[in-house]
Amino acid sequence: MELLIERMYQVALGIISLKTFECWLYRQALAVHMDDEFILEVFSFNYNQKRACRTFLHHFRSLFTTPHYNEWKIGIYLNQLAGRKEPSEEILHEINYTLSEEYPFLTNHGYFYYAFAEDNMMPSHSQEALQEDIRSEAADLLAQLQEALIPNPGMHMRDFEPGPVQKEEHPEPAAPVKVPAPTHPWWKICK
Numbered sequence: 565m566e567l568l569i570e571r572m573y574q575v576a577l578g579i580i581s582l583k584t585f586e587c588w589l590y591r592q593a594l595a596v597h598m599d600d601e602f603i604l605e606v607f608s609f610n611y612n613q614k615r616a617c618r619t620f621l622h623h624f625r626s627l628f629t630t631p632h633y634n635e636w637k638i639g640i641y642l643n644q645l646a647g648r649k650e651p652s653e654e655i656l657h658e659i660n661y662t663l664s665e666e667y668p669f670l671t672n673h674g675y676f677y678y679a680f681a682e683d684n685m686m687p688s689h690s691q692e693a694l695q696e697d698i699r700s701e702a703a704d705l706l707a708q709l710q711e712a713l714i715p716n717p718g719m720h721m722r723d724f725e726p727g728p729v730q731k732e733e734h735p736e737p738a739a740p741v742k743v744p745a746p747t748h749p750w751w752k753i754c755k
Contacts, residue, residue, distance in 0.1 A: 575617070575621075
């Protein structure tokens with residue numbers, strides 16, 4: 565049942581197509597659960613109708629408005645942000661406008677949306693630094709979430725409070741080496 569719901573979440577986020585979901589559904593041995601009204605509803609859905617994906621999302625919308633779905637989606641988004649060379653503006657937008665209010669630990673990633681949207685005005689070295697900041701903060705936040713949630717399976721993400729961000733420390737540059745001034749004027753050396 566958990567795998568079925570996760571597959572439905574993947575359809576909602578566009579990770580897999582509705583057709584792929586339908587093929588997967590019919591290959592599963594869920595027939596033993598056919599007395600479960602929800603599974604019967606999923607099996608009886610007409611996957612070949614016009615605008616099937618939109619109808620599917622509308623029909624099962626109660627499933628996609630749960631905290632469980634939001635927490636699953638946050639995990640997917642943080643994995644994607646941590647692993648991508650260039651972060652997705654859509655993911656940052658979703659974090660900023662729909663998730664950061666309920667999950668305050670995502671606020672920094674919400675702010676990244678504004679910096680990323682103003683990307684055109686930044687010099688290229690700043691864009692690369694911004695992308696690296698997004699990647700490293702997403703990876704750090706994901707690691708902290710896993711560290712907090714794995715030992716506490718009943719804990720909800722909205723109760724999570726992150727620790728300080730682990731930034732890589734760069735060594736201070738060495739002091740410039742002083743070169744002694746020549747004792748002879750340069751014009752006398754050239755003669």
